[in-house]
Amino acid sequence: MTTSDPFDPGASPEPDGWTPDLESLDVPPTETAESSADVVDLGAARARRPIPAQRSAPDEAGDGDDETDRESVAIEPVALGVPVDPPDEIDAPAGAVRSVRAPMVPGWLRSRATIRAAARQTSRHAGYVAGFHALRAPKYLVLAMFWATVGFFRLVGRLLRWATAEEGNWALRQDAARRNDAPGWLQLDRARQRQSTTRWPILIVGAVLVLVAYAVLWFGPWPSLLRLAVFVATVVGLARFGRPADRPIVDRVSKGAAYRKLTAELVRRSLTSIGLAGINSAVAKDPGAISFPMEIHRDGPGHLAVIDLPYGVEAAEVVARRGRLASGLRLPLDQVWPEPAAGHTGRLALWVGHEPASKMRQPAWPLIRSGKVDVFEPFAFATTPRMTTVCVSLMFRNWLFGGQPGSGKTFALRLLVLAAALDPRVEIRGYELKGVGDFADLEPVLAEYGNGFDDDTIERAAGMVDWVYAECQRRSERIDYYRARGMAPEGKVTPKLASLKGSGLHPLVVFIDEAQELFTSRWGKTAGETLERAIKLGRALGVVILLGTQIPDKDSLPTGITRNVNSRFCLSVADQTANDMILGTSAYKNGYRATVFEPVTEAGWGILAGFGKAGARRTFEVFGPAVARVVARAVELRTGAGTLPTPTERARAVEVLDVLADVAAVWPLGEDKVWNETLCARLVEHRPDAYAGWKPAQLTAALSPHRISVGQIWGTDPTTGKGGNRRGVIHADILNAITERDRKRNG
Numbered sequence: 001m002t003t004s005d006p007f008d009p010g011a012s013p014e015p016d017g018w019t020p021d022l023e024s025l026d027v028p029p030t031e032t033a034e035s036s037a038d039v040v041d042l043g044a045a046r047a048r049r050p051i052p053a054q055r056s057a058p059d060e061a062g063d064g065d066d067e068t069d070r071e072s073v074a075i076e077p078v079a080l081g082v083p084v085d086p087p088d089e090i091d092a093p094a095g096a097v098r099s100v101r102a103p104m105v106p107g108w109l110r111s112r113a114t115i116r117a118a119a120r121q122t123s124r125h126a127g128y129v130a131g132f133h134a135l136r137a138p139k140y141l142v143l144a145m146f147w148a149t150v151g152f153f154r155l156v157g158r159l160l161r162w163a164t165a166e167e168g169n170w171a172l173r174q175d176a177a178r179r180n181d182a183p184g185w186l187q188l189d190r191a192r193q194r195q196s197t198t199r200w201p202i203l204i205v206g207a208v209l210v211l212v213a214y215a216v217l218w219f220g221p222w223p224s225l226l227r228l229a230v231f232v233a234t235v236v237g238l239a240r241f242g243r244p245a246d247r248p249i250v251d252r253v254s255k256g257a258a259y260r261k262l263t264a265e266l267v268r269r270s271l272t273s274i275g276l277a278g279i280n281s282a283v284a285k286d287p288g289a290i291s292f293p294m295e296i297h298r299d300g301p302g303h304l305a306v307i308d309l310p311y312g313v314e315a316a317e318v319v320a321r322r323g324r325l326a327s328g329l330r331l332p333l334d335q336v337w338p339e340p341a342a343g344h345t346g347r348l349a350l351w352v353g354h355e356p357a358s359k360m361r362q363p364a365w366p367l368i369r370s371g372k373v374d375v376f377e378p379f380a381f382a383t384t385p386r387m388t389t390v391c392v393s394l395m396f397r398n399w400l401f402g403g404q405p406g407s408g409k410t411f412a413l414r415l416l417v418l419a420a421a422l423d424p425r426v427e428i429r430g431y432e433l434k435g436v437g438d439f440a441d442l443e444p445v446l447a448e449y450g451n452g453f454d455d456d457t458i459e460r461a462a463g464m465v466d467w468v469y470a471e472c473q474r475r476s477e478r479i480d481y482y483r484a485r486g487m488a489p490e491g492k493v494t495p496k497l498a499s500l501k502g503s504g505l506h507p508l509v510v511f512i513d514e515a516q517e518l519f520t521s522r523w524g525k526t527a528g529e530t531l532e533r534a535i536k537l538g539r540a541l542g543v544v545i546l547l548g549t550q551i552p553d554k555d556s557l558p559t560g561i562t563r564n565v566n567s568r569f570c571l572s573v574a575d576q577t578a579n580d581m582i583l584g585t586s587a588y589k590n591g592y593r594a595t596v597f598e599p600v601t602e603a604g605w606g607i608l609a610g611f612g613k614a615g616a617r618r619t620f621e622v623f624g625p626a627v628a629r630v631v632a633r634a635v636e637l638r639t640g641a642g643t644l645p646t647p648t649e650r651a652r653a654v655e656v657l658d659v660l661a662d663v664a665a666v667w668p669l670g671e672d673k674v675w676n677e678t679l680c681a682r683l684v685e686h687r688p689d690a691y692a693g694w695k696p697a698q699l700t701a702a703l704s705p706h707r708i709s710v711g712q713i714w715g716t717d718p719t720t721g722k723g724g725n726r727r728g729v730i731h732a733d734i735l736n737a738i739t740e741r742d743r744k745r746n747g
């Protein structure tokens, strides 16, 4: 075993068996130490130094670690010299060269929210302690009086014993009596009498003085507050003297250490208990392997420790072991919030709350009672574990919400829709394919709404996706028009254009909750492709798409969509794959892991990405009457702005585009097979509002869920009169599909 203590940073770094040989230098050891004023010619000194014997590696020699083995090692004269030049310093890491200065303003004083949180926390605690003790005051009074009485008699007894000077002396006299030592006994008794003679007057005078002082205080012209204070102090003093050490009068406010101040030792202990070999082996070699680039400080309603982990250990690895970390700190899971810190991948920011997040009261969503939203500006959406508000925006964004059942994704998605409702310019359309009516309260402000997982609802949702894409195409023409007039310099919708009545560029928010129902249905493939195109095209055109899904695999959520979404909120998920499908590749590896959240118990918590640094956020919980209240305000705002959807508009919006029936209606008489492009031209004539801009490929996509195959068909171009092969459909296929559908519908 090595003799050097691995936890002693001052331990010699030299391996066992090697000691500097001072004699091998020409300068006597004493001179090296004491006559250091001599000028030494370094070149000559080096030349005179004997060539050191080859030093075997400690392990090879077998004496590197085990001192007891030394006897079996041949001890040869070791001729090593003291290094004349000091060894080169190991380069300090870049971050360590600059000293990290403490923030001028403490973290908790930096924003109003954190000051408010700290003040709220302190006053809440003080209020709790005051209430706790006030309730028990009568009990404390009775106990204090009882123990004060005991204390009084105990004090009197003690004073009497002191005055009689029996303490100690009595035992000695007894001993003398046992030994039949009469002179000794008499001598001890005389000593006691002498002491006693001086003590009695002191006691009597002291007692009289105390009594007089109390009488003066009691009957004199003193404020009764002073009398009360002295009385209380006397009672408390006597009670303290009278009560046994294990019988406290005042109850403890908190049992067990629910909150413990975060100290470096505590952090080290918890980090070494999470089972990361990289940390444990580094700390065993050097206890300073875990370092703190800044002091642990208060940060909102908790403490923040910024930690530099040992070389090679990533903060992400610690984040993944949040449960073990909480165990090491002996705290509930939702009180411990590790996340990667800025700087390098080995820097961890560990925030530990004063109390578990589930016990902390989240402030109400600021927009419930008052306020409007401008979708071009950020609005409150969530809170951090420190209870600071996180704002997000809707414009030029598409959102993906993912999480397992009960993680809170519908609430999160609905919060954005509620915010959109508070901007009267925004047109909102959406489907919830779960069928429980989570968005039913919002129906008055929705231009199109569907709820359910039946084929009809899913088909309508797919129809909405087609409509959104067609709307994007219409909008891109409009934006070209306004760009040419200098009103859309970046080719994007501006707040001015969004507000301009008749511009056709008002913000459009489209949501699909439980989107996996649509993408795994028979309309799924086409809907996925169309939505991907709409997402790519619509961002600049004021089209905001919000998707919620339980299952983020590639069948349930086309990867083309996941790749193009720029705002993501990943609530509790079961595994790394789901995590990375929602947050993007490598999110898990980089420490952004929504797998650490428990569904249901930590509902509403997730990792929000796309708004600065990603991190754990909890959405504002808005439900029941609060939703109704927001909707009522939204209805009022929209009525004032003239943008509240009328029942007729809503009915028209949800009318399903019956492509089969429309194709049958426009079919040219006497033809068996018709080109798609001919059909598209006829469809536009038939219903210009629905089919404007349709291309042959779109018709193919719309017919594919009905299992109608589109193939090459011989025909004649009516404009040129030339014959040719183009993509088209067969009349019999259309009629068969209609018969089949009707048969299914009729049961």
Ligand SMILES: Nc1ncnc2c1ncn2[C@@H]1O[C@H](COP(=O)(O)OP(=O)(O)OP(=O)(O)O)[C@@H](O)[C@H]1O
Residues within 6 Å of the ligand: 403, 404, 405, 406, 407, 408, 409, 410, 411, 412, 434, 550, 600, 603, 604, 605, 618, 619, 620, 621, 622
């Ligand atoms: N921000 C929040 N804070 C606290 N609780 C929340 C929050 N959001 C949601 N919850 C709770 O979680 C429950 C489930 O929420 P929600 O319906 O949004 O989950 P979900 O992920 O959509 O689940 P499912 O897929 O089963 O519908 C809600 O009833 C609510 O009680």
